[in-house]
Amino acid sequence: MPIDQHEFRAALAKFASGVTVVTTKDAEGRFHGITVSAFSSVSLDPPLVMICIEKTAGSHDALIGSATFVVNVLSQSQAAVSERFATQIQDKFRGVEFNPGIEGVPVLAGCLVNLECRVQNFYDGGDHSLFVGRVEKATIMDGSPLVYFHGNYRALTD
Numbered sequence: 800m801p802i803d804q805h806e807f808r809a810a811l812a813k814f815a816s817g818v819t820v821v822t823t824k825d826a827e828g829r830f831h832g833i834t835v836s837a838f839s840s841v842s843l844d845p846p847l848v849m850i851c852i853e854k855t856a857g858s859h860d861a862l863i864g865s866a867t868f869v870v871n872v873l874s875q876s877q878a879a880v881s882e883r884f885a886t887q888i889q890d891k892f893r894g895v896e897f898n899p900g901i902e903g904v905p906v907l908a909g910c911l912v913n914l915e916c917r918v919q920n921f922y923d924g925g926d927h928s929l930f931v932g933r934v935e936k937a938t939i940m941d942g943s944p945l946v947y948f949h950g951n952y953r954a955l956t957d
């Protein structure tokens with residue numbers, strides 16, 4: 800018997816993760832960004848990472864049509880950035896500091912890590928799509944990560 804959806808969500812909420820904002824640029828040059836916790840490393844050689852994006856998300860089709868994306872790993876102080884990019888609003892980038900990265904895709908400031916990726920492939924994953932990106936550049940900063948657990952933002956404590 801298939802697992803009950805409520806129970807499945809409750810089970811997944813027990814997995815602590817970091818929080819990223821994935822940014823991209825569509826064919827018309829418009830910027831898109833979406834808060835994503837479904838991020839994983841895939842391969843060291845070649846350097847591959849993966850993100851899972853809901854098919855109904857506004858950013859989904861932009862990613863399908865784009866050759867590049869940036870995974871911005873948020874730092875502890877960036878919960879507001881996570882909330883902004885998790886909300887369907889018109890101009891997500893207003894008031895957000897960023898610089899142009901790979902193919903002009905926004906690289907958010909103040910993050911722990913920015914991974915500039917070229918889309919290697921994408922796959923069907925039920926109501927999500929899996930995007931595999933080849934990392935071309937990593938910018939690494941000191942600091943603590945923003946953590947998401949059981950529906951809340953947390954801080955790492957030693």
Ligand SMILES: Cc1cc2nc3c(=O)[nH]c(=O)nc-3n(C[C@H](O)[C@H](O)[C@H](O)COP(=O)(O)O)c2cc1C
Binds near residue numbers: 837851858859
């Ligand atoms: C902490 C957190 C993690 C999230 N992780 C994902 C994720 O991994 N994949 C996804 O598709 N949506 C994820 N979401 C939901 C999207 O960020 C949200 O649906 C967003 O509004 C989509 O924006 P868009 O429709 O403008 O692209 C997450 C939201 C939060 C708050």
